[in-house]
Amino acid sequence: MHIHIGRTGSGQAVKISGSRNLTFENIAREAADRKGIEMIGIIDCHSPSVQEDIMKALDSGMMKELEGGGIEYQDTVILLGSEIEIRESGRGAAHVLAFFRDLSTMQDFTQWMSRYMKNVQLSSQRIYVEPRELQQEILDRGGILIPAHVFTPHKGLYGSMADRLADVFDLNGIAGIELGLSADSLMAGYISELDHFSFLTNSDAHSLGKIGREYNKIVMGTPSFDEFRLALKCKAGRHVSANYGLNPRLGKYHRTYCSSCNSILDEEAIVSSQERCPYCGSLKTVMGVFDRIMSIADRSKSSIPSYRPPYHYQVPLEFIPGLGKASMSKLLAVFGTEMSILHRASEQDIAAVVGEGLAKSIVMARNGTLELSAGGGGTYGKVVIKP
Numbered sequence: 064m065h066i067h068i069g070r071t072g073s074g075q076a077v078k079i080s081g082s083r084n085l086t087f088e089n090i091a092r093e094a095a096d097r098k099g100i101e102m103i104g105i106i107d108c109h110s111p112s113v114q115e116d117i118m119k120a121l122d123s124g125m126m127k128e129l130e131g132g133g134i135e136y137q138d139t140v141i142l143l144g145s146e147i148e149i150r151e152s153g154r155g156a157a158h159v160l161a162f163f164r165d166l167s168t169m170q171d172f173t174q175w176m177s178r179y180m181k182n183v184q185l186s187s188q189r190i191y192v193e194p195r196e197l198q199q200e201i202l203d204r205g206g207i208l209i210p211a212h213v214f215t216p217h218k219g220l221y222g223s224m225a226d227r228l229a230d231v232f233d234l235n236g237i238a239g240i241e242l243g244l245s246a247d248s249l250m251a252g253y254i255s256e257l258d259h260f261s262f263l264t265n266s267d268a269h270s271l272g273k274i275g276r277e278y279n280k281i282v283m284g285t286p287s288f289d290e291f292r293l294a295l296k297c298k299a300g301r302h303v304s305a306n307y308g309l310n311p312r313l314g315k316y317h318r319t320y321c322s323s324c325n326s327i328l329d330e331e332a333i334v335s336s337q338e339r340c341p342y343c344g345s346l347k348t349v350m351g352v353f354d355r356i357m358s359i360a361d362r363s364k365s366s367i368p369s370y371r372p373p374y375h376y377q378v379p380l381e382f383i384p385g386l387g388k389a390s391m392s393k394l395l396a397v398f399g400t401e402m403s404i405l406h407r408a409s410e411q412d413i414a415a416v417v418g419e420g421l422a423k424s425i426v427m428a429r430n431g432t433l434e435l436s437a438g439g440g441g442t443y444g445k446v447v448i449k450p
């Protein structure tokens with residue numbers, strides 16, 4: 064639900080830091096042919112040059128628009144979305160996702176948005192309207208609004224903009240919450256206004272291979288925009304039934320980071336934005352997601368509503384010490400996808416391919432028993448290797 068476009072079919076840049084081959088068509092193929100992902104959200108569909116690619120795919124018959132909203136390519140449904148940067152005076156910036164039912168609605172939204180944006184071709188651009196006005200424009204077009212990576216210090220709503228979502232948006236017009244890499248349901252349970260929202264675990268993929276490293280299991284009828292909306296609202300038996308996300312300790316912004324002495328402050332005590340680094344006394348710290356949540360919490364203990372689905376921690380295979388490119392290719396050749404290795408293959412079967420040591424680490428990753436040092440300041444956490 065958070066896939067960016069790197070380039071269009073004609074080579075025009077959309078997300079500058081994204082890979083060249085992240086085109087609308089290639090993403091659809093990767094999801095359908097290689098990953099078996101039944102629904103994906105592409106969040107640069109507001110870009111007029113991306114819309115040209117979509118029209119080509121529809122005109123050629125390669126893809127088609129669904130009755131219930133969304134675009135079908137083989138067994139995958141693509142939802143048309145946009146990531147937008149908002150800002151209010153005196154506050155930091157934050158990113159939100161907007162999804163619409165069909166291409167013509169997205170084009171109409173682009174028309175409106177282009178009046179308040181410097182370059183509507185590009186990804187995640189700032190819009191110069193009040194957040195509540197943006198929210199109303201999205202809802203008026205039958206769209207869905209989801210605040211993105213809400214806790215991250217860089218452009219997460221709680222991380223850089225406000226202590227409460229209700230200070231920025233009308234809560235009734237929020238469809239769901241994207242947790243981001245450094246937080247999980249347990250951590251979000253410290254903030255009571257989040258109790259009523261479905262959580263999504265997605266992450267921004269900068270290359271085709273990384274698509275689907277985080278994902279959601281959703282109970283729907285046949286996948287479509289309308290069904291997705293029902294699922295977020297937990298209506299008609301539809302719901303998000305499981306979240307699969309990176310173990311938050313491995314996330315790039317889990318704990319506060321001091322840029323003076325380059326320490327990740329993985330301590331018991333939280334270090335909030337006004338405090339000094341306990342090692343060097345500097346105030347040049349980037350606040351971690353964990354530290355931020357604890358400092359804005361309105362509960363002393365996390366509370367998880369009964370409908371909240373299980374959250375499965377993932378330790379991507381590339382984090383496992385000793386598992387290099389050669390072992391990775393062997394495993395993929397036998398088990399097909401990283402997900403089947405991480406979640407389904409037996410220890411015995413893995414051991415037969417890459418040996419007992421690595422098999423044990425993979426199973427420990429699955430069970431959440433590997434020791435992890437926390438990430439922070441833009442650096443991922445690590446699996447701690449015991450001598």
Ligand SMILES: [Zn+2]
Nearest residue numbers: 146158211218
């Ligand atoms: Zn973002």
Ligand SMILES: [Zn+2]
Nearest residue numbers: 321324340343
């Ligand atoms: Zn320091």
